[in-house]
Amino acid sequence: MKLNTLIALGALTLSPLALADEILVVMSDTHKMTLKNGTEYKTGVYLNELMEPVKLFLEAGHTLTFASPKGMAPRLDPVSDTPDHFLDTSKAYYNSHKALFNQLMIDDKTHSPVVSFSRIEQIGIDKFDAVFVPGGHAPLGDLVANPKLGAFLKHFNATQKPTGLVCHGPVALLSALPDAKAFETQMKLGKEPTSTKGWIYEGYKMTTFSNSEEAVATQYYLGGDELFYWPQDALTEAGGKYDRSEQDWQPHIVVDRELITGQNNKSSVGVAQALLDKLNK
Secondary structure, eight states: OOBOHHHHTTTOOOOTTOOOOEEEEEOOOOOEEEOTTSOEEEOOBOHHHHHHHHHHHHHTTOEEEEEESSOOOOOBOGGGOSGGGSSSOOHHHHHHHHHHHHHHTTTOTTTOOOEEHHHHHHHOGGGOSEEEEOOSSTHHHHTTTOHHHHHHHHHHHHTTOOEEEETTGGGGGGGGSTTHHHHHHHHHTTOOOOOOTTOTTTTOEEOOSOHHHHHHHHHHTSTTOOOSSOHHHHHHHHTOEEOOOSSTTSOOEEEETTEEEESSGGGHHHHHHHHHHHHHO
C-alpha cells in the first residue's frame, strides 16, 4: 500500500514540478523487549525520529511506503511522546508532528498503512528510490538479523540509493551481514563476533547512539537494567568506522557514499535533509 502524499496531507500544496520519489520507511514491530537482567521494557518507534523526517519527505512531494517485518501497526516508544526529544522543543512544533502521526494512522491496529516485508518483496524493492529507518530501542528487537531487510539494504547499497538511519536505527545495517543471526547471537553472549567478513558496509564511516548516551538511557529509561549489547559496539565490531559528536545529545550526521546516519534523536532532521539532498542531485 503506497501512501499518496496528496491524500496524506490534503492541506499541503505541492509544487507541480516536484519529483515524487518513492521512499521506503522501515520500522520495527517490537513493542516490548526483555533486557539483560530480565526486565520487560516497553519500547517502539521514537515519535520525533519518525515524524520529523516523514513530514519533511511529504512536504518535499515524495511518496512514502511504511513497512515492518510483519506489517503490524508500530507502537510509539512511551518516553518519546514529548516535545523534549524534538529538534525544536516548542509545543506547537510537537503538536504539528503528533497531529500528522495521528492523521496517517501509523499505530492504528485497523487502518495503519504499514505493510509487511513480504509485501515489499511483492511490490519490488527496485521500485524505491531511498530508504529511511528511525530509531527507538525497537530495531534491536527484530531488524538486526532480518534476512528480508538485509536483502533490501543490499539493493540500496548496490544501486547507491540514499539510505538514511537515525539513533538506534543504524543497527538495522547489521541485517546485511552474511550471517547476521550468528553475529547477533555472539554479541548477546558477550563474545567477539566471528561472522563479519563480507559486510557491505565494512569501512563505511557511520554513527549511531553513542555508548555514553546509552549509559544515560540505561539509568533513566531502562531502570538500571541494560541492553544485551550497545549499537556503537555492534557497528564497530562489524567493521564500521564509528564517528560521534564532541558532546552528547547534539545533532550529528555522517554521510559516506549512499549511507546517511544520525547519532541521536536530535539528528533526525539532519538525516532527512541529507537524504533529500541526495534525491535532488
